[in-house]
Amino acid sequence: MSHPTKNGFSTPYVELDRPAWAALRAATPLSLTEAELEILRGRADPTSLDDVRDIYLPLSRLLNLYVKATRQRHGAVRSFLGDTERPMPFVIGVAGSVAVGKSTTARLLRTLLAQWPDHPNVELVSTDNFLQPNALLEARGIMNRKGFPESYDRRALVRFVSEMKAGTARYDIPIYSHLAYDIVPGAVQTVHRPDILIVEGINVLQPPPVGRLAVADFFDFSIYVDAKVEHIRSWYLDRFLELRRTAFEDPRSYFHSMATSVDEEQARAFAMNTWRTINEVNLVENIVPTRPRATLVLHKGEDHQVRRVRLRKT
Ligand SMILES: Nc1ncnc2c1ncn2[C@@H]1O[C@H](COP(=O)(O)OP(=O)(O)O)[C@@H](O)[C@H]1O
Numbered sequence: 001m002s003h004p005t006k007n008g009f010s011t012p013y014v015e016l017d018r019p020a021w022a023a024l025r026a027a028t029p030l031s032l033t034e035a036e037l038e039i040l041r042g043r044a045d046p047t048s049l050d051d052v053r054d055i056y057l058p059l060s061r062l063l064n065l066y067v068k069a070t071r072q073r074h075g076a077v078r079s080f081l082g083d084t085e086r087p088m089p090f091v092i093g094v095a096g097s098v099a100v101g102k103s104t105t106a107r108l109l110r111t112l113l114a115q116w117p118d119h120p121n122v123e124l125v126s127t128d129n130f131l132q133p134n135a136l137l138e139a140r141g142i143m144n145r146k147g148f149p150e151s152y153d154r155r156a157l158v159r160f161v162s163e164m165k166a167g168t169a170r171y172d173i174p175i176y177s178h179l180a181y182d183i184v185p186g187a188v189q190t191v192h193r194p195d196i197l198i199v200e201g202i203n204v205l206q207p208p209p210v211g212r213l214a215v216a217d218f219f220d221f222s223i224y225v226d227a228k229v230e231h232i233r234s235w236y237l238d239r240f241l242e243l244r245r246t247a248f249e250d251p252r253s254y255f256h257s258m259a260t261s262v263d264e265e266q267a268r269a270f271a272m273n274t275w276r277t278i279n280e281v282n283l284v285e286n287i288v289p290t291r292p293r294a295t296l297v298l299h300k301g302e303d304h305q306v307r308r309v310r311l312r313k314t
C-alpha cells in the first residue's frame with residue numbers, strides 16, 4: 001500500500017496494486033457463475049471471474065461498509081429533525097471514457113450489491129438517457145459533440161437524481177437507443193425508488209455550473225474507470241468492428257451502412273475519425289480532468305485487467 005505524495009505534500013489517496021486490493025475481499029463470497037457473468041459483460045469486454053473475485057468483491061465489501069455508515073449518518077440527521085422517513089437511496093456514480101467498460105463495471109456492481117441482504121434493490125441508470133435528441137443537437141449544430149457536457153439535458157438529470165434522493169416512489173426517464181443512435185420518442189424507463197442507485201456515464205463527475213448543482217453533488221461514492229488513451233482507442237476500434245459484424249447488421253441500426261456499404265478498412269477509418277475528433281477530445285478536455293474527484297479509480301492495463309486501485313481516504 002502506498003500513500004502518494006505530490007510536490008512533497010501528502011495526497012488524499014491511497015494506492016494499491018492488484019494483489020493488495022484483492023486481499024481486502026476478506027470473506028466476501030463469490031456468488032456469480034461464469035454464465036451470469038457472460039450476460040453482464042459488455043461486447044468485446046474480457047472481464048473474467050478472476051476480475052470479479054480480485055477487484056469487484058473487495059469493492060462490493062467496501063461499498064457495503066459505506067452504505068451502512070452513510071445510513072447511520074443520515075439516521076442521525078433524521079432523528080435530529082424528528083423525521084421518520086425511510087433511509088435515502090445510496091447513490092454511486094460510475095465515470096470514465098467511452099469504451100472503457102463502465103457499463104460492465106456498473107452491471108457487475110448492481111448484481112453484487114443486490115446480493116447483500118440489507119440493500120437488495122439496486123437500480124442502474126445510464127446517463128445516455130439524458131442526451132438531447134439528435135434533432136435538437138442538429139438544430140444547435142452540435143451533433144459532433146455527442147457525449148460532451150452540453151449534449152445532455154443536465155437539469156433533467158439533476159432533477160431525476162434529486163427526486164430519487166427525496167424518496168419519490170417512481171420516476172419516468174427517457175430511453176436512449178444505441179441502435180437508433182438517438183432518444184426513442186415517447187419511450188420511458190420507470191425507475192422505482194431503490195436502496196442503491198448507480199448512475200453510469202462519461203460525464204457524471206463534471207463540476208456544477210456556478211451557482212447550481214451537478215449530479216455528482218448527490219453521489220455518496222464515485223468510481224472512475226481509467227486506462228491509457230491509446231488502449232481505450234484500440235478497444236473503441238475493436239468494438240466498432242465487432243459491432244459492424246453484429247449490431248450494425250440490423251437494418252434499423254443508425255450505422256447499418258458501415259456493415260453493408262463500406263469495407264473493413266473504410267469502417268476502421270470512420271471509427272478512427274469519430275474517436276479522434278469526438279471521443280478522444282471529450283476524454284482529454286472533459287473526462288480525465290474529473291478523475292481526481294472520484295472516490296475510487298480502477299486503472300486497467302492493455303488487456304482490460306485492473307492493475308491498480310486508488311482510493312480516496314478523505
Ligand atoms: N453504436 C453502438 N451500437 C450498439 N451498441 C453500442 C454502440 N456504441 C456503444 N454500444 C454499447 O453501449 C454500451 C455503453 O458503451 P459506452 O458508452 O462506450 O461505455 P462503456 O464501454 O464504458 O461501457 C456498451 O455495452 C456498448 O457495447
Ligand SMILES: CC(C)(COP(=O)(O)O)[C@@H](O)C(=O)NCCC(=O)O
Pocket residue numbers: 098126127128129146147148200201202203274278279
Ligand atoms: C452515447 C455516448 C455519448 C455515451 O454516453 P453515456 O452513456 O456515457 O452518457 C457514446 O456512446 C457516443 O455515442 N458517443 C458519440 C461518438 C460515437 O459515436 O462514438
